[in-house]
Amino acid sequence: MNAFIAIVRRDLLLAMRHRAEAANPLLFFVIVVALVPLGLNPRRETLELIAPGVFWIGALLATLLSLERMFRSDFDDGSLELMLISPQPLPLIVLAKILAHWLVTGLPLVLAAPPIALLLGLPTSSLAVLLTTLVLGTPTLSAVGAIGVALTVGLRRGGMLLSLLVLPLYIPVLIFAASAVSAADGLPVTGQLYLLGALAVLSFTLAPLAAAAALRISVS
Amino acid sequence: MWAFLHRFASPPHFYRRAGAIAPWLGWICLGLMAAGLYGGLVVAPPDYQQGESYRIIFVHVPSAWMSMFVYVVMAGASAIALIWRIKLAEVIAIESAPVGASFTFLALVTGSLWGKPMWGTYWVWDARLTSELILLFLYFGVMGLYAAIEDRRTAGRAAGLFAIVGVVNIPIIHYSVEWWHTLHQGPTVTKLSAPSIHVSMLVPLLLMAVSFKLFYVTVLLHRARCGVLERGRNAGWVRSLLARTEPE
Numbered sequence: 001m002n003a004f005i006a007i008v009r010r011d012l013l014l015a016m017r018h019r020a021e022a023a024n025p026l027l028f029f030v031i032v033v034a035l036v037p038l039g040l041n042p043r044r045e046t047l048e049l050i051a052p053g054v055f056w057i058g059a060l061l062a063t064l065l066s067l068e069r070m071f072r073s074d075f076d077d078g079s080l081e082l083m084l085i086s087p088q089p090l091p092l093i094v095l096a097k098i099l100a101h102w103l104v105t106g107l108p109l110v111l112a113a114p115p116i117a118l119l120l121g122l123p124t125s126s127l128a129v130l131l132t133t134l135v136l137g138t139p140t141l142s143a144v145g146a147i148g149v150a151l152t153v154g155l156r157r158g159g160m161l162l163s164l165l166v167l168p169l170y171i172p173v174l175i176f177a178a179s180a181v182s183a184a185d186g187l188p189v190t191g192q193l194y195l196l197g198a199l200a201v202l203s204f205t206l207a208p209l210a211a212a213a214a215l216r217i218s219v220s
Numbered sequence: 221m222w223a224f225l226h227r228f229a230s231p232p233h234f235y236r237r238a239g240a241i242a243p244w245l246g247w248i249c250l251g252l253m254a255a256g257l258y259g260g261l262v263v264a265p266p267d268y269q270q271g272e273s274y275r276i277i278f279v280h281v282p283s284a285w286m287s288m289f290v291y292v293v294m295a296g297a298s299a300i301a302l303i304w305r306i307k308l309a310e311v312i313a314i315e316s317a318p319v320g321a322s323f324t325f326l327a328l329v330t331g332s333l334w335g336k337p338m339w340g341t342y343w344v345w346d347a348r349l350t351s352e353l354i355l356l357f358l359y360f361g362v363m364g365l366y367a368a369i370e371d372r373r374t375a376g377r378a379a380g381l382f383a384i385v386g387v388v389n390i391p392i393i394h395y396s397v398e399w400w401h402t403l404h405q406g407p408t409v410t411k412l413s414a415p416s417i418h419v420s421m422l423v424p425l426l427l428m429a430v431s432f433k434l435f436y437v438t439v440l441l442h443r444a445r446c447g448v449l450e451r452g453r454n455a456g457w458v459r460s461l462l463a464r465t466e467p468e
Contacts, residue, residue, distance in 0.1 A: 147385055151365060151378050161364050165382060168357045169389050172396035199392070210385055213302075217377045218369075 003088040004096045011100030014073075021069075026108045029062035033116055044121050051120035052181035055130065056174050059109055059138065064163055066105045067145040070097055071153045075219065080153070084219055091208040094150070094215070098142050098208065106138035122181075129184035129193075133177040136196040143200075143207035144169050150214035172199060229308045231448040232457040242441040249434035252427050259424030267421075273337045278424055280330035282432040283323045287355060288390075290320030290436060294362070295387035298380030308444070310376040311451065313383060314366055315443035319436055321359035328352055347397040354393055358386040372451060 015022040036054045040046060074080040083093050113134055117127055148166035152158030173196065180192035227233050260278035267274040294316040301310035331349065332342040343349065362379045369375035417425070452458045 147382075151382055152368070154374075155368055158368070161361075161368050164357065164364055165361045168354045168361065168393070169385070171354060172389075172392050175396045175399075195396075206388070210381065214378065214381050217374060217381060220374060 003086070004092055007083075007093055007096035008100045008103075011097060012103060015100070015104045022104050023108075025062040025066040025105045026112055028065055029058045029109060030112065030116065032058045032061060033120065037120070047121040048123065051117070051122045052126075052130070052178040054120065055113075055117070055122075055181070056133075056137075056178045059134070060141065060167070060170050060174060062109065063105060063138065063141040063145060064166060066101070067142075067149050067162060067166065068159065070101045070142075070146060070149050071215070072149070075153045080215070080219060084215060090212040090215065094146060094208040094211045095204070098139075098146050098204075098211075101146070102139050102142040106134075106142055109138060110134045123185055126181055126184035129189055130181050132193055133180050133196060136193065136200050137173045137177045140173050140196070140200045140203045141170060143203040146211040147207055147214055150211040151218055153215070154218040229306050231308060231452050231455070232461075234308055235445055235448055235457075235461075238441040238445050242438050242445075245434050245441070246438040249431045249438055252431035252434065256424045256427030256431055259427060260421070264421045264424055265418075270338060273334060276330050276334045278428050280327060280334060281425060282429040283330065284327040284352065285429060286432050286436060287320060287324035287327050287352065289433070290316050290323060291355065291359070291383070291390070292387065294320060295383045298383045301380050302377060302384075307451065308448065310373075310380060311444050311447040312440065313380050314362075314376055315440060315447050317359055317362045317366070317379070317383075319439055319443070321356060321363065323432075323436075324352060324356045324359060328356065347394075350397045351390075351394045354397075355390070358383075358390070361386070 033054055036050070037047060040050070071080055074083070084090065086093070110131060113131055114127060117130055122130065145166050148162050148169075149158075151165065152162050155161065176192045176195045176199070180189040180196070183189050183192070256278065261275055264275070266272050294313045297309045297313035297316065300306055301313060328349070331352075335344065336342050362383050365382055366375045366379035369378055449458055
């Protein structure tokens, strides 16, 4: 448990030291979301219709962009190898990395959501549901993404490949989250929220094991 | 049983056996496919509702079945390769990927050709079409990962792990798109008690399904033979094999 806390703290500290880098995913997210009304038309009904999807696709891409950071710098400076040979269970270490990654990229998305939702003209009644889907969904993105990064960390140009590996696995989150937000204005959404929660639990249980196995394969 | 499996899993033995079996399977597959196509395209009556254009199911349905079957074989072989470190299983998993991707592609193309006269459009965002498309992406992911890593052993194991991750996700993805939107007709053959398909159409369909399966096995055996040769290019048995076949 000490190792878990130590790694979370270390990763947060590293993120604090590279604040500009840590802020990039959020800025990327804001810009992508802001581009959509410019590319389509900014009529209120259109925006309201597409806002949940745009929001979640933006979140997906922002997470994807920041995934590499989870293991890349540790791989470059060799500390990843030390984690691999340390007596601590590797899945636990991976879980700590996932949590730290979510705190650095997922949480800012949740916090930035309300103003951006206003920007897209999402009705305020849907805001609570939007925040719930983000809280339940973005940890899944970090956890599933960890498997993809762990598989591609040894490659020099793994970026494109990473998106090919990870994005198909993100589809269930996208579907349930976006449909919950679209339905929020009047329809019951507990089903989608339960499923998002189930996905989060499932991914947090299995993804660290898979990512640990993947790390052992790709760092050898 | 175990001794047999171990013997079969040894590359030189597999190479010889596969070389002996593959042509036979290939001919049987060809025969069944000819019978199935004849039964499907000539003998079977036109559908009362869909007319002649339903006949594409004799290619479409078997390839859709195969697209999923091959993925499961690939994931199973990857699990065997990762757990027991059997090289042959790794070769089988990797060599299955392009074949499975081709079946998936075939299922998508034939499906959209059928969709034009039936649904009036080549593509709809229907649950099964979407999950088939995602399956294709997963195949591409396995192939891309294998191609991207230089060391063949590492590449094989990494791609295998991704295949296993994918197989856990396929049901989730499938049901998520199912609940999201669906237009596709329900299954007509899997209801074993009383299939809602006439026997004159069912027989050629099953013949085609079996011949597709044999086609996969034949192609897989050929590919896996090449695979074990390539991976064992420094092993003694490959050298002696080459020395025997090479002209002086």
